[in-house]
Amino acid sequence: MKLLQSTASPFVRKVRVMLIEGGTADQVELVATATTPVDTPADLIAGNPLGKIPCLITDDGDGLYDSRVICEYLDTTIGGGRMIPADGPARWSALRRQALGDGVMDAGVSARYESFFRPEEKRWDGWYDAQIDKITRAVDAMAREVDVLVATLDIGTIACACALSYLDFRFAELGWRDGHAELDNWHASFAERASMQQTAPS
Amino acid sequence: MKLLQSTASPFVRKVRVMLIEGGTADQVELVATATTPVDTPADLIAGNPLGKIPCLITDDGDGLYDSRVICEYLDTTIGGGRMIPADGPARWSALRRQALGDGVMDAGVSARYESFFRPEEKRWDGWYDAQIDKITRAVDAMAREVDVLVATLDIGTIACACALSYLDFRFAELGWRDGHAELDNWHASFAERASMQQTAPS
Numbered sequence: 303m304k305l306l307q308s309t310a311s312p313f314v315r316k317v318r319v320m321l322i323e324g325g326t327a328d329q330v331e332l333v334a335t336a337t338t339p340v341d342t343p344a345d346l347i348a349g350n351p352l353g354k355i356p357c358l359i360t361d362d363g364d365g366l367y368d369s370r371v372i373c374e375y376l377d378t379t380i381g382g383g384r385m386i387p388a389d390g391p392a393r394w395s396a397l398r399r400q401a402l403g404d405g406v407m408d409a410g411v412s413a414r415y416e417s418f419f420r421p422e423e424k425r426w427d428g429w430y431d432a433q434i435d436k437i438t439r440a441v442d443a444m445a446r447e448v449d450v451l452v453a454t455l456d457i458g459t460i461a462c463a464c465a466l467s468y469l470d471f472r473f474a475e476l477g478w479r480d481g482h483a484e485l486d487n488w489h490a491s492f493a494e495r496a497s498m499q500q501t502a503p504s
Numbered sequence: 505m506k507l508l509q510s511t512a513s514p515f516v517r518k519v520r521v522m523l524i525e526g527g528t529a530d531q532v533e534l535v536a537t538a539t540t541p542v543d544t545p546a547d548l549i550a551g552n553p554l555g556k557i558p559c560l561i562t563d564d565g566d567g568l569y570d571s572r573v574i575c576e577y578l579d580t581t582i583g584g585g586r587m588i589p590a591d592g593p594a595r596w597s598a599l600r601r602q603a604l605g606d607g608v609m610d611a612g613v614s615a616r617y618e619s620f621f622r623p624e625e626k627r628w629d630g631w632y633d634a635q636i637d638k639i640t641r642a643v644d645a646m647a648r649e650v651d652v653l654v655a656t657l658d659i660g661t662i663a664c665a666c667a668l669s670y671l672d673f674r675f676a677e678l679g680w681r682d683g684h685a686e687l688d689n690w691h692a693s694f695a696e697r698a699s700m701q702q703t704a705p706s
Contacts, residue, residue: 340634351641352607368607370572371599378591389580397573405554405570415631426626432542439553 304359305372306335306346312407312468313369314356315501319460320373322497324381330358339415370400373457385457395450399458406440406465409433414472434476437469441478445485452488463492471503506561507574508537508548514609514670515571516558517703521662522575524699526583532560541617572602575659587659597652601660608642608667611635616674636678639671643680647687654690665694673705 307314321327335346335355342353349365350357358366358375366372377385387393413433416425444451444462451459466489469478479486492498509516523529537548537557544555551567552559560568560577568574579587589595615635618627646653646664653661668691671680681688694700 340630342637347641351645352604352611352638353641354607366596366600368603371596371603374599375596394568394573394577397576398568401570401573402554405556409554420628420631424626424628426622428542429622435544436554439549439555443553 303329303361304331304333306333306349306357306359307355308334308337309501309504310471311355312410312464312471313404315464315467315503316403316407316457316461317356317358317369317372317376318501319464319497320381320385320457321376322500323455323460323495324377324384326376326380329380330376339419370404373400377457385455385460387456392456396454396456396458399447399450399456400461402440402443403458403461403463403465406437407461407468409436409440410465410468410472413437434473437473437476437478441466441469441482441485445482448484448488451485451492459492463489463498467493467498467502505531505563506533506535508535508551508559508561509557510536510539511703512673512705513557514612514666514673515606517666517669517705518605518609518659518663519558519560519571519574519578520703521666521699522583522587522659523578524702525657525662525697526579526586528578528582531582532578541621572606575602579659587657587662589658594658598656598658598660601649601652601658602663604642604645605660605663605665605667608639609663609670611638611642612667612670612674615639636675639675639678639680643668643671643684643687647684650686650690653687661694665691665700669695669700669704 305317321330335343337343337346337353337355346355346357347353349359350367352367354368356369356372358372360366366375374386377383387396413430416430451462466478469476507519523532537545539545539548539555539557548557548559549555551561552569554569556570558571558574560574562568568577576588579585589598615632618632653664668680671678
């Protein structure tokens with residue numbers, strides 16, 4: 303299998319951290335692809351018509367997307383189902399926390415496009431601020447369930463960790479740690495794991 | 505259970521179509537919420553800190569999001585698992601087609617915000633055009649697997665149908681049917697279902 307990816311993408315990082323935590327990263331070849339929101343390479347389009355990373359090319363040559371589908375496919379087929387609980391409250395907790403982390407990544411990437419990628423005269427503070435509001439509220443929500451994050455290693459925990467690390471990468475000035483000492487402690491500990499160290503954006 | 509929703513959202517429509525197809529729509533109370541990308545009501549924030557619809561409030565009072573997590577939760581807890589195959593190739597096909605439909609909705613909503621919601625002097629054709637490119641490629645991909653859409657009623661099929669109907673709702677000028685007669689035939693037939701008729705944007 304091949305994973306079309308870039309190290310700057312938090313969604314890619316989520317997949318890679320999950321693989322490393324499960325001990326199966328050696329079964330997926332990493333293929334770097336250079337994509338921007340307005341310029342998508344042909345190999346990526348062939349795998350994912352939406353032109354987004356990550357995209358998994360399975361052993362059958364099929365393109366699988368997006369990051370959530372890839373995570374579940376890999377956890378099921380080679381991961382032994384250890385990162386996404388099969389059913390019950392643990393599953394809904396994991397999937398909802400994944401959606402929370404993914405939502406921070408989405409808002410963060412959107413704010414990044416607004417403040418960096420978009421031509422300067424076309425930038426709109428209203429959009430940027432709304433994304434930061436989403437991020438702020440979502441980080442507050444993570445802090446309210448920090449006990450679950452501390453106690454649980456699953457796709458939801460990984461997504462939240464990757465989301466916070468993305469904030470460090472692109473929005474250091476946001477100061478998400480302010481008022482969130484326990485969340486900071488958890489994240490600092492998680493960030494030391496080999497899976498996070500090996501997937502830091504370059 | 506309560507679903508915080510608005511009829512204009514294609515992600516909400518996906519959830520509602522799935523419920524109606526499964527015969528369980530009467531178990532979920534619809535609660536209208538007026539949200540914009542930059543102004544989110546408090547009841548929605550309480551359920552989903554990301555401030556997005558749909559948001560499900562479970563019988564325990566917990567907020568569940570986003571649409572994919574809600575669909576799987578409802579299909580599992582009250583739907584008898586009929587709309588999301590439990591495992592194997594059918595599951596990956598359904599989830600990937602759902603991601604394809606969701607991707608069209610995401611790109612469509614983003615293009616709509618760019619061309620309608622954003623202040624006129626801040627609009628950027630490059631962004632709008634890139635979203636339309638994603639949509640065009642994704643519709644081409646749906647057309648290539650129209651046989652699967654015709655033969656299968658699952659969350660992937662529902663997502664693709666809702667995505668195409670969203671294009672009709674907001675991007676009629678795009679002419680997605682051009683060159684896609686079979687996809688058009690399938691969609692026209694699907695759009696006649698009671699589930700689609702009862703969830704048309706008002």
